[in-house]
Amino acid sequence: MPFYPPSWVPKLPFDPPDHISIEHFMFDENYGRHPLGYSKSPFTCGLSGKHYSALDVKERVDFLARGLAHAFGWKPNEGSEYDKVIGVFSVNTLDTLPLAWATHRLGGIQSPANAAYSAAELEYQLTNSGTKILFTCLPLLSVAQEAAKKAGIPEDRIYLLEVPKALTGGKEAPKGMKTVDDFIREGSKLPRLEPLNWDSGDGANKTAFLCYSSGTSGLPKGVMISHRNVIANTLQIAAYEKGYRDTKIQPGTQSDYTENALGLLPMSHIYGLVVICHASVYRGDGVIVLPKFEFTSYLQAIQTYKINSLFLVPPIIILMTKNKETLAKYDLSSVWSIFTGAAPLGKETAEDLQAIFPSWAIRQGYGLTETCTVVCSSSPADIWFGSSGSLLPGIEARIVTIEGAEVTGYDQPGELLVKSPSVVLGYLNNDKANKETFQDGYMRTGDEAVIRKAPSGHEHVFIVDRIKELIKVKGHQVAPAELEAHLLTHPAVNDCAVIQVPDDRAGEVPKAFVVKSPSVGLEESDRMLARQIQRHVEEHKAKYKWITGGVEFIDEIPKSPSGKILRRFLRDKEKESRRAKGAKL
Template identity: 85%
Template sequence: MTFTAPSWVPELPFDPPDGIPIADFMLEEHYGRHPLGYSKSPFTCGLTGKHYSSLEVKERVDYLARGLAKEFGWSPNEGSEWDKVVAVFSVNALDTLPLAWATHRLGGIQSPVNAAYSAAELEYQLKDSGAKALFTCIPLLKAAQEAAQKVGIPSNRIYILEVPEKFAGGKSSPSGMKTVDDLIREGQKLDRLEPLNWEPGHGAKRTAFLCYSSGTSGLPKGVMISHKNVIANTLQIAVYDKPYRDTKRLPTEQTDYTDVALGLLPMSHIYGLVVICHASVYRGDGVIVLPKFDFTTFLESVQRFKINSLFLVPPIIILMTKNKSVLDKYDLSSVWSIFTGAAPLGKETAEDLQKIFPSWAIRQGYGLTETCTVVCSSSPDDIWFGSSGSLLPAVECKIVTTEGVEITGYDQPGELLVKSPSVVLGYLHNEKANKETFQDGYMRTGDEAVIRKGPLGHEHVFIVDRIKELIKVKGHQVAPAELEAHLLTHPAVNDCAVIQVPDDDAGEVPKAFIVKSPAVGLEENDRMVARQIQKHVEEHKARYKWIKGGIEFIDVIPKSPSGKILRRFLRDKERESRRAKGAKL
């Protein structure tokens, strides 16, 4: 049985264009984009208030594309996109997306890198993506330089994305290093670029963003996201939300309703990249950009900029519910909507927040990097706590059992398979993963789901478990295989497996099961050995990948005859242990 969007959801007004770059879709008014002159400033710094109008952003993208073309010797219609890969290792900045759109204007690729990465993790992505240049910010410059040197990116191909001086510790760009503003100023003096000479279909087969995801299993893989994928999901989100947003439009307004949205979540993550930075800007909303999460700064920004829509992840919502006395100090009356994704929001947590803010529409969405974000979403008119909402227009889903039998009714769990114009091109350099994940026009999500009829009679998607091995720490993806490979480099580790365990603040954290090496003497204290192993991870991996769920020593790691780690056995063992202790499951 194929599930589709409810009858109340409008169909897409036109097929997502497949012959244009994302930059044209976002900065021209030919494709339903909210009029530039009536849009809010796309990106405003939440620390300084600095911003550019929509028309100014369009101009900056044009100049920046000219500057990049001159700097790198790139021409819009020469070479493939893989000759023009630009990596961005930075916290959120005003020019993060304009830089992407300028790169797309040249037919190139932006590969966003998680700002929490260590130099070694950055090095892996730079090498795997084939990045030709690296844009970073002052706080991350040292790690950027270290990684770039190891992969052969010369120092004159490292550039600075400017962030507020306060956040950068008062430091300015080092002498001799070019900034995005420098490239824009150079571009102002150059002739206009020739247009991209694309035929229909080019935007559907050319990669625009190369984001890294662990997928359903294994090490991080480059996800090839086409121009059409981003355009399609941007359009799907806008069309899905439009019926309710139309109810907020005042009779005196000349154009559709526009919002002020929170731009706190990392622009390197698919949620921040598409849902916030593309869908919001396309429909004329303003995004208040914050470089990192700080509870006080977050609340001050909501109050100062009268933010209407909060795009968050569950750990921040949990923090809010536990600090009502702090919330009471700020005027949050401008907020009408909260949208959460990247990890499931528990029904109880949603209810706790609703008690504090009865007028807020507390919405949840579900998507993956491989679906170029949103598959389903709660409508403000049809919220059902615990649900991830209803399917977006042009999305088709199937539920299948582990034996591959298609489920035809409600409340029957199975793996969720998704078909959508936003489903990506595939993984870079990984045909095995492509064959496992993309089958018969559908993307296998690795998530267990059920479809249920809601109180208003519409179908809702509930994500009930994860078949895949991914660990979600505050919305960040952690691949067990990556941590296991690193743990095995420690002399005290003979074998290991990593699973997720619940955590009140982070949602989930990694826990390691370790088989000690024979080299570890009997006289060595287990607690001391465990701390040495944890320190080994902390010295090489981003903080969210640390083994905060603890280390448990066991005699043997359960494996299949083919050698695959049977993590489900360990998860079941962990659940029984926690149940016996009365801990949260």
């Protein structure tokens, strides 16, 4: 039995168009975009204050497309999109998305790469994606040059995006190296481009972004995201949240509500790319761009720019709950909503944050690169801690057990399958992964979920954990995320991760890796502290969830830039340790 959005969720205002580019959709007011002249500046640098109006951004995109077309001989209606792949390896900048939209104006692809990548990781993406041109930033230039050389990209095909001077360490760009602004200046003197002449279906079948999904094992896979995929999820988010946003319109005004949103999360990650950079801009909001996370500059930006909605990941929320004294130094009164995704936010952590900020709407969403982001989300009017909210309009979901049986009721776990116009085209050159992941119109998420009825009476989706990461204790399934959320409530735990380790009697048992809180005194022994932490779980959880695999203290929990715990690194560490001791693997 498929599950659908609750009755209160509105329908999409129109079918996501399949004959236009993302660039057309984002700047043509005929598709519901907030009027350009009444929108906030789409992107404002949170460090320097530099910004461009929405109308200026539209013009910059046009000029940039002309400059790119002239430099590379690209024409909007000639060649495949795979002949026009532009790689972006940079921290967040004001021109990251305008560069993408200019590329789309030419019928090309942007392939954003994680700014934390090593040269080898970047080389793999450049080679796999067929990147022809690379834009980077001064702080990452040496890594970009090393990777590009090995990927066969000439040095004169590497260009710069501008970053605040505070990030450059006083360095100047190499003499003669072109920047986005150079392309825009050149493009402003060139004739207009011919329009994209797309037929029905072209927007649904042509790739706009090649994003690389980390997955749980193996090399990252290139995810082919179409123009219609991004357009669809932008419309789904806007429609889902419009009713509540309308309640925030000031009495006596005629215009729609707009606000300032935090643009801290990487624009290379699907969460930052679609939820923040497309949905927010489409609705006329301003995105306050921060190039990297630094706790005090993050708080200062909220205060300075009166940010209303914070788009975060759980590690930042955890940091906030454990640094109340620092929070008290800043005026955060402009904030009314936080939205978290990319990794589960524990109920306990949400409650801790709510205790500090009782008026905040603490919301959680769920999605994947392969669903071009949001599948379900908490409505500000229907929040249930621990839940990832309700399905967005136009989304259909199924729950299927490991044995393949269809789940038709509440509180019955199984793999979540999703059907949506935002589900992507597939993985680039990977037939095996495509057959495993995309079946009968559904995307197999690999995540275990349950549907529950909230106190409001509406159906909510709870994501339990990655199926491959669930711990099987005497046949019982234990979700690492549940134990991690509980461990974080212990005052001695600053951060943590839980994995499975072998056990002769139980098959597997949970083991915790813990980063100690700075408040832990040097005189406290690790053995005594570990036992206190284990007892903390034993006092609140069923016996099969106890941390009987032990507690190991480490300096840092390995995580992706989006905040996802990289448990596979801890599993590898554990295997090496057990191998060295001659223990069972």
